[in-house]
Structures are given as C-alpha cells and as structure tokens.
Amino acid sequence: MTEGHDVQELSDVDIHVYEAVASQTVESGGARLDGLVRASGLTEDEVRECLATLIEQGYVVPKGDGYGLGPHTFEVWY
DSSP: OOTTOOGGGSOHHHHHHHHHHHHHHHHHSSBOHHHHHHHHOOOHHHHHHHHHHHHHTTSEEEETTEEEEOOOSSOOOO
C-alpha cells in the first residue's frame, strides 16, 4: 500500500468486495473467489476487477488459493 493512501479513493463496489473479504477472513481465515461472488452479489468479472484494485493498492493480498487482508488504516463494520 502506498504511503498516505486514502481509502476514500476506493469505489463503493471496491469497499463492498473488501468487506466480503474481511468477513470471510474472520470466519474462515481467508476468502475464495466463489464465496466472494456469492457474498457480494456481483459477477465474477466485477469481483475480479475489484480484487485487482484492492491487491494493487495493498488492501487485499493473495493467500494460497484465495485472498486475505493486507494492512489497513480504517475499520470495517460487517
């Protein structure tokens, strides 16, 4: 994540996917693409696009065959 990065630069859809990752990570230690598609109600392509943004900015990290949370400076309510 870049220094001084602002979460407000993320879209509402990016935040929605981030929240799904956070929820699944807390529940099971990681998030998988199929679970994120179900939890978010988005298409697989939309989830992949959001994940690419979140990974690029360091909010989500690839973890095994799924995803986990990267360092963050904000709270997520789910």
